[in-house]
Amino acid sequence: MGDITILGIESSCDETAASVVKNGRQVLSNVISSQIDIHTLYGGVVPEIASRKHLERINQVVKEALNQAGVGPEELDAVGVTYGPGLVGPLLIGVSFAKAYAYGIGRPIIGVNHIEGHICANFIQYRELEPPFMCLVVSGGHTHLLEVLDYGKYDILGVTRDDAAGEAFDKVARAIGLGYPGGPKIDKASEEGDPEAIAFPRAHVAAGEYDFSFSGLKSAVLNYLNSMEMKGEEVVTADVAASFQQAVVDVLTGNAMAAAEAHGAKRFALAGGVASNGALRRAFKEECSARGIEFFYPEPVLCTDNGAMIASAAYFEYLKGNFSGLELNAVPGLGL
Ligand code: KG4
Ligand code: ZN
Numbered sequence: 496m497g498d499i500t501i502l503g504i505e506s507s508c509d510e511t512a513a514s515v516v517k518n519g520r521q522v523l524s525n526v527i528s529s530q531i532d533i534h535t536l537y538g539g540v541v542p543e544i545a546s547r548k549h550l551e552r553i554n555q556v557v558k559e560a561l562n563q564a565g566v567g568p569e570e571l572d573a574v575g576v577t578y579g580p581g582l583v584g585p586l587l588i589g590v591s592f593a594k595a596y597a598y599g600i601g602r603p604i605i606g607v608n609h610i611e612g613h614i615c616a617n618f619i620q621y622r623e624l625e626p627p628f629m630c631l632v633v634s635g636g637h638t639h640l641l642e643v644l645d646y647g648k649y650d651i652l653g654v655t656r657d658d659a660a661g662e663a664f665d666k667v668a669r670a671i672g673l674g675y676p677g678g679p680k681i682d683k684a685s686e687e688g689d690p691e692a693i694a695f696p697r698a699h700v701a702a703g704e705y706d707f708s709f710s711g712l713k714s715a716v717l718n719y720l721n722s723m724e725m726k727g728e729e730v731v732t733a734d735v736a737a738s739f740q741q742a743v744v745d746v747l748t749g750n751a752m753a754a755a756e757a758h759g760a761k762r763f764a765l766a767g768g769v770a771s772n773g774a775l776r777r778a779f780k781e782e783c784s785a786r787g788i789e790f791f792y793p794e795p796v797l798c799t800d801n802g803a804m805i806a807s808a809a810y811f812e813y814l815k816g817n818f819s820g821l822e823l824n825a826v827p828g829l830g831l
Pocket of ligand 1: 508633634637661665679682767768769770771772798799800
């Protein structure tokens with residue numbers, strides 16, 4: 496088979512993104528139009544506004560992706576698009592656009608699971624990486640600890656029982672006045688803080704060995720802030736940020752390494768927006784190396800929502816002949 500060139504489209508949350516990827520791993524263009532500046536005004540993503548912005552921008556973003564790649568529509572072999580999980584309005588813009596576009600150029604459409612896309616970012620970053628390996632997907636909406644058995648084949652070992660890791664970052668950032676998006680701001684503020692200043696809890700879920708829970712930690716931070724206010728004591732934001740971040744990192748790393756040991760994992764990959772976190776990367780690097788596990792993590796532009804990871808996931812479906820029809824619809828609650 497010759498080269499396979501796929502256009503990947505992503506619009507599940509607040510990034511309108513399109514990318515052209517060759518053979519699932521070679522990025523020819525990766526255009527991301529972020530709405531962060533708009534949603535910052537409201538302290539979080541407003542779904543209706545996100546939908547409108549996707550609609551305004553998607554044409555231009557796709558055109559730009561093709562231009563930058565130097566690829567004409569007739570050179571595309573397929574169009575991949577995120578159809579879930581995510582916000583229904585934003586997803587519908589991407590899915591509708593992709594269906595019309597694919598129909599227009601006479602190419603197949605491939606519906607992609609957003610979480611699967613995040614995992615595939617590792618195939619782009621590391622062109623030699625192949626399953627099996629273990630992966631922790633940590634994003635604004637998801638926390639999945641899983642084994643990648645083969646392309647598109649996963650064994651889920653642990654999930655969050657309440658908030659996703661990124662969601663916890665965003666909520667705590669709001670509480671300590673850092674604003675949206677919380678992850679990068681807590682990451683930055685933590686550099687000036689002491690991660691051992693405040694002893695926040697490390698939650699372990701009794702029943703699900705590798706499951707996560709972050710709502711107790713979030714409450715502990717809120718209680719701490721309240722009690723400091725009642726005592727009239729000054730809160731050191733950097734210390735709260737660093738101590739909270741350390742608690743999240745400890746729980747993520749702890750569960751991941753326990754699962755890696757139990758399954759004899761030789762390779763471990765991070766994925767999703769939170770995988771950009773400096774403390775998380777450092778902890779994984781150290782813990783993996785102590786166990787002789789090879790560690791993989793995508794560069795920040797591949798961790799955040801992007802079209803390249805969607806095109807990559809679509810490629811592996813293409814090889815299997817898994818095409819979607821024009822009846823493809825958005826599935827906001829899509830599981831892995
Ligand atoms: O994967 P992503 O871009 O979108 C979703 O699929 O949700 O992840 C966004 C999440 C947000 O919660 C954001 O606060 C978090 O990733 N995030 C981070 C960092 N950069 C982004 N969390 C911690 N540290 C970071 N450096
Ligand atoms: Zn995402």
